Amino acid sequence: MTTVDHKRIAILYGVTAFIFLLIGGLEAGVIRMQLASADNDLIGAGRFNEMFTMHATTMVFMVIMPLGVSFFNFVIPLAIGARDVAFPRLNALSFWIFLFGAVLMHMSFVVNQVPDAGWFSYANLTEKPFSPNRGLDFWSISLLVMGVASVAGALNFIVTIINMRAPGMTFMRMPVFVWMTLITSILLVLAFPVITVGLIELTLDRNFGTHFFIPAEGGDPILWQHLFWIFGHPEVYILILPPMGIVSEILPTFSRKPLFGYPFVVFSGIVIGIMGWAVWSHHMFTVGLGPVANSVFTITTMLIAVPTGVKIFNWIGTLWKGAIEFTTPMLFALGFVALFIIGGLSGVSHAVSPSDFQQQDTYYIVAHIHYVLFGGSMFGIFAGAYYWFPKITGRMMDETIGKINFWLIFIGMNLTFFPMHFLGLNGMPRRIYTYSAELGWENLNRIASFGYIVLFVGILVFIYNILKARNSRRVSHDPWDAPGLEWSIASPPPAYNFAEIPQIQGRDHYWIVKEKAEAAGTPITEPEALVDPSSIHMPSPSYWPIFTAVGVTLIGGGLLSHYALSFVGGVIAMMGVIGWSNEPAAAPSDHH
Amino acid sequence: MAHAVEQEYTTTGLNHRKLLMWVFLGSDCLFFASLIATYMVYRGQSLVGPYPNDIIDVPVTTISTFVLLMSSFAMVQALAATNADNRKATINWLLATALLGSIFIGFQIVEFNTFKNEGLTLGGNLFGASFFTLTGFHGAHVTLGIIWLLALAILGMKGRINSKTALDVELCGLYWHFVDIVWIVIFTLLYLIAGFDVGPVAIPGG
Amino acid sequence: MGLSPFRRAGSLSKPAASNSSEPTGRSSSLKNRSVIFGLLAALFLFAIGCTKDGMSTWDAYGPVAQKQLDLFNVLLWVMVAVFFLVEGALLYAIIRYRKRPGQPKPPQIHGNTTLEVTLTIIPTILVLGLGIWSVFTLFDLQDPDPDGPTPLHVNVTAHQWWFEFEYPDAGNGKKIITANELRIPVDRPITLQLESDDVIHSFWVPKLAGKLDMVPTRKNNMWFQADSDKIDDELPVTLYGQCAELCGIAHALMRFRVTVMEQAGFDSWAAAYGPPPTNSAKAKAGQQLFAANCTLCHTIDGPDDPALSASRLTGFLTGGDITPVPAPNLTDLRTRSTLAAGIIDLSETSLRDWLRNPEDIKAGNYMSERAVLYQNGAASLTDEEIDALIGYLLDLP
Numbered sequence A: 001m002t003t004v005d006h007k008r009i010a011i012l013y014g015v016t017a018f019i020f021l022l023i024g025g026l027e028a029g030v031i032r033m034q035l036a037s038a039d040n041d042l043i044g045a046g047r048f049n050e051m052f053t054m055h056a057t058t059m060v061f062m063v064i065m066p067l068g069v070s071f072f073n074f075v076i077p078l079a080i081g082a083r084d085v086a087f088p089r090l091n092a093l094s095f096w097i098f099l100f101g102a103v104l105m106h107m108s109f110v111v112n113q114v115p116d117a118g119w120f121s122y123a124n125l126t127e128k129p130f131s132p133n134r135g136l137d138f139w140s141i142s143l144l145v146m147g148v149a150s151v152a153g154a155l156n157f158i159v160t161i162i163n164m165r166a167p168g169m170t171f172m173r174m175p176v177f178v179w180m181t182l183i184t185s186i187l188l189v190l191a192f193p194v195i196t197v198g199l200i201e202l203t204l205d206r207n208f209g210t211h212f213f214i215p216a217e218g219g220d221p222i223l224w225q226h227l228f229w230i231f232g233h234p235e236v237y238i239l240i241l242p243p244m245g246i247v248s249e250i251l252p253t254f255s256r257k258p259l260f261g262y263p264f265v266v267f268s269g270i271v272i273g274i275m276g277w278a279v280w281s282h283h284m285f286t287v288g289l290g291p292v293a294n295s296v297f298t299i300t301t302m303l304i305a306v307p308t309g310v311k312i313f314n315w316i317g318t319l320w321k322g323a324i325e326f327t328t329p330m331l332f333a334l335g336f337v338a339l340f341i342i343g344g345l346s347g348v349s350h351a352v353s354p355s356d357f358q359q360q361d362t363y364y365i366v367a368h369i370h371y372v373l374f375g376g377s378m379f380g381i382f383a384g385a386y387y388w389f390p391k392i393t394g395r396m397m398d399e400t401i402g403k404i405n406f407w408l409i410f411i412g413m414n415l416t417f418f419p420m421h422f423l424g425l426n427g428m429p430r431r432i433y434t435y436s437a438e439l440g441w442e443n444l445n446r447i448a449s450f451g452y453i454v455l456f457v458g459i460l461v462f463i464y465n466i467l468k469a470r471n472s473r474r475v476s477h478d479p480w481d482a483p484g485l486e487w488s489i490a491s492p493p494p495a496y497n498f499a500e501i502p503q504i505q506g507r508d509h510y511w512i513v514k515e516k517a518e519a520a521g522t523p524i525t526e527p528e529a530l531v532d533p534s535s536i537h538m539p540s541p542s543y544w545p546i547f548t549a550v551g552v553t554l555i556g557g558g559l560l561s562h563y564a565l566s567f568v569g570g571v572i573a574m575m576g577v578i579g580w581s582n583e584p585a586a587a588p589s590d591h592h
Numbered sequence B: 001m002a003h004a005v006e007q008e009y010t011t012t013g014l015n016h017r018k019l020l021m022w023v024f025l026g027s028d029c030l031f032f033a034s035l036i037a038t039y040m041v042y043r044g045q046s047l048v049g050p051y052p053n054d055i056i057d058v059p060v061t062t063i064s065t066f067v068l069l070m071s072s073f074a075m076v077q078a079l080a081a082t083n084a085d086n087r088k089a090t091i092n093w094l095l096a097t098a099l100l101g102s103i104f105i106g107f108q109i110v111e112f113n114t115f116k117n118e119g120l121t122l123g124g125n126l127f128g129a130s131f132f133t134l135t136g137f138h139g140a141h142v143t144l145g146i147i148w149l150l151a152l153a154i155l156g157m158k159g160r161i162n163s164k165t166a167l168d169v170e171l172c173g174l175y176w177h178f179v180d181i182v183w184i185v186i187f188t189l190l191y192l193i194a195g196f197d198v199g200p201v202a203i204p205g206g
Numbered sequence C: 001m002g003l004s005p006f007r008r009a010g011s012l013s014k015p016a017a018s019n020s021s022e023p024t025g026r027s028s029s030l031k032n033r034s035v036i037f038g039l040l041a042a043l044f045l046f047a048i049g050c051t052k053d054g055m056s057t058w059d060a061y062g063p064v065a066q067k068q069l070d071l072f073n074v075l076l077w078v079m080v081a082v083f084f085l086v087e088g089a090l091l092y093a094i095i096r097y098r099k100r101p102g103q104p105k106p107p108q109i110h111g112n113t114t115l116e117v118t119l120t121i122i123p124t125i126l127v128l129g130l131g132i133w134s135v136f137t138l139f140d141l142q143d144p145d146p147d148g149p150t151p152l153h154v155n156v157t158a159h160q161w162w163f164e165f166e167y168p169d170a171g172n173g174k175k176i177i178t179a180n181e182l183r184i185p186v187d188r189p190i191t192l193q194l195e196s197d198d199v200i201h202s203f204w205v206p207k208l209a210g211k212l213d214m215v216p217t218r219k220n221n222m223w224f225q226a227d228s229d230k231i232d233d234e235l236p237v238t239l240y241g242q243c244a245e246l247c248g249i250a251h252a253l254m255r256f257r258v259t260v261m262e263q264a265g266f267d268s269w270a271a272a273y274g275p276p277p278t279n280s281a282k283a284k285a286g287q288q289l290f291a292a293n294c295t296l297c298h299t300i301d302g303p304d305d306p307a308l309s310a311s312r313l314t315g316f317l318t319g320g321d322i323t324p325v326p327a328p329n330l331t332d333l334r335t336r337s338t339l340a341a342g343i344i345d346l347s348e349t350s351l352r353d354w355l356r357n358p359e360d361i362k363a364g365n366y367m368s369e370r371a372v373l374y375q376n377g378a379a380s381l382t383d384e385e386i387d388a389l390i391g392y393l394l395d396l397p
Ligand code: HEA
Pocket: A120, A236, A237, A239, A240, A282, A283, A285, A301, A302, A304, A305, A306, A308, A309, A310, A312, A340, A341, A342, A343, A344, A345, A347, A348, A350, A351, A352, A356, A359, A360, A361, A365, A368, A369, A372, A373, A376, A377, C082, C086, C122, C123, C124, C126, C127
């Protein structure tokens, strides 16, 4: 509870987010069951709306983002040769605020006032007259709370990456994953304030009598759409860039070749990050912004395919002439590339606004989302989980089960989401809880729902594999013969990470080190030796982060129940900050 | 935050906390930009009064703007005094900054009150909503800054502020100047440019 | 489910068919076989995947949908080509460069700038080409041909959860207002002005045109046309439409129909537009019941009185039990084919079910929510009263 060690915080993030994956996945299951047959009446329309709203909100904000953060936390300090992140206590604060915010959001189920306006909750459906219960207050306030966590976390990683690289690790020697983390964090820091303002305005509208999005009083519901998507589109790159980074680590490792075109991969990431700000209205082609605006956003959106394509080509270039080993992480990484191409190409076909008029708000979009988010982000995350698992735990997940796991998820994913392309083009709108049989959508929906079962089994296999690994054999510190710095130390890494901060020799540092050692006739078989931990100055545990997080969450919770509670929360948060700043960051040590 | 950690090795030579503050201010920029954008989108869109021209008192706010500007000057002096290890001057300048900030907030409270009495409320029209949200969040930033300044002053009295810990003051200064600059933008847009709008204006295409 | 080949999207199947019959298949290499297998599989999937049922976007009935589909078809082929090229390269690399036992360390290639630049420029050109084409289509579709037939204008207003159609100038000076069923003459452009009274909805008839949102505060304009030479069936033909933006609990049940008819048929429908006659005693009783119970929200004798509409809207927005709300104009209900925003076919039985308890048919609808009759669930009308109402509304003997 008081830990500030980045590795433990990573595990906390990972486990929490995985639990939310199961929750979001079960919600998806309810959706798929409801849609499995025409004119089905399993759950009512109201419940259905709650399901897809919470499904998407959970998956985006409580699964993919924190899983990304989990990897940042575990890998970044190790990959840049640091002992921890720049602000360990701030890091802990981020986690606790995130957790409490997510729990607050799910309290809506407890009081049965669940958000139900979709994950982008378009105004003015979200206004009191149309959504009278507290569901949307839960939604907006919890997102505000979680936003604090995300921004705090991202600030931390920006500083860590810019400032805590080991000597010799220049920017152009940083692993691609570190690069993508940096870009993602910058996007986060800039994108979240925008949605924050939108959410504040929504909260004010619903609780304090303003009319930001109420047409009858001159408000413009379209303003919400702009605010949401100016945030929302960078957000989807926040969801995909970290997995792209992960894949850029894994492909070279198992092709035994350095990443092809490193500078191009890095710069395309930067370009995506910048261009991502200029395309938001492609979500609003059908709003009626006029042909000029639609033209502009058509072109800018289509151009984003270019830097993304550059990445794909370089990944293929990495495989080219390599010696590819099909380990489980590699399978997931290859699956990522294969599936992301499909998702990206359907994305480009949305970008063409005249044909998007037919596609928008249909299952064709749902297919796109899941190819990029599940085929992309989730596959990248699975790949990363299998890849770093031995580093995190010192044990290996079973490779055979891992491959079964991969194939189940790969097949299940395509069975579930590929038919949705056709469903959409055959005219099935999204967010409908029922459809009539005469429209001919039933068979494809059945396939999709069947695919879900395969996915479900696939995820169970993953859980089984993790549980089983508890008593599997211990592995060496470098089971994959990997290039990254993190593989040079023991598994699991000691609290202080590096006994001595390494001197970085090149892009694939550890490969270089190993090669030199081999050439010198002394191949490396052992991790860096352990030292007495008390000789290294580490940040001490602190309960102020969790204390402050309780305060911050209460401020939000109070808005949902009694304003007095918000006040109490404010006081607690204040006390937390004071206690925090009076506490030395690290235990006083002798040699200072 | 008021505690100086020992100087660590950093890759760029920039201090961690300073970098953090800069990036945070970048983030805050977007926050205010979005609020200001809301205000400008709703400029002239209110269906009922009061409208800016009925309410906004440019001369009075010019005074409070001037006061806030002066506080930035005091902040600069405070930092200089810290670096010079002049404890007394440090405390005085910090308190002066806080005081000037408080005067600004005082003006704002009076202004809000007058506006309320003249019928401008959060829920009354769009002008009220976007005006109070924007200036209110700015005021909250100033208030936080004042608390921070006072905390520094107290630390100063305890003798914990000196040239070695000048960073503590510098960070607060960065924040303070930022909030100040944001006000300049708000003042220009809300008071000098949009302050004389007399009612709904037709927005092309709207 | 239609296994039909692409009728008008013929361009789709032809090139593909000739592709796969090329003799490349004789090569026995794994790569070629898998490519061909992939192609065939894709074609098979297409054949079973794409239908032309009710709402399919594969079957354009007019110029707007047709141009959108044409663009999509080109796009689709470009995407399919890119897909096979890139996935093919990926697959090739995976198969060709898998690790073999005892293989030495592969060459450590770091990159190739010429290749990178080429692979940046090719997609850029491709994408810009498609982008420019889209821009032309976009402007091209903006307005109907000014030299063509005079358009028919319709104002469409969305309500939670039904559509209102107003023809300001179809009925010889008489304004026509109806609901959930749009009748349009064939071969004539229809210009529509879209509005919403409450939240955002979206107007979509896939076979005629892509969707356009209906936003409160905005008046959006679109047009489409149904071409007789694109419609194989005998007129009148009924097409499906649906609200495509989440608009609350009954969003899925917010549908409508578009009936394409000959101009003559349309004209006679417009001329006959009016309240149901009261030929029988039963109908007369129904008329009285209607006046007593239903006119708070519904109008049945022609267009609504604007003041009445306004008061209903206020009633709706301010809420409260038993308040007036905007409701479908029932003047021409007897000529319609569906009920409750296109979700069930209109018949004596279905109308009876609806009047007994609308909630059973459309959960959350504002008729059962707000009408005094339904405050305790089912209607407080007797069966005879309901019969009388049906007799009146449907002009039954
Ligand atoms: C991980 C998340 C992610 C990613 C990476 C993307 C990537 C892209 N997205 Fe997607 N998108 C979403 C998540 C994502 N999207 C979500 C969640 C929504 C729905 C929101 C909602 O409504 O709920 C959405 C919706 C969405 C829309 C709105 C559709 C609508 O509602 O009408 C559009 C429209 O332009 C779009 C376009 C694109 C494009 C052009 C890309 C590009 O970045 C893709 C680029 C990649 C490639 C093109 C493939 C590889 C490239 C090559 C092999 C090179 C050669 C290619 C060519 C020459 C074309 N997306």
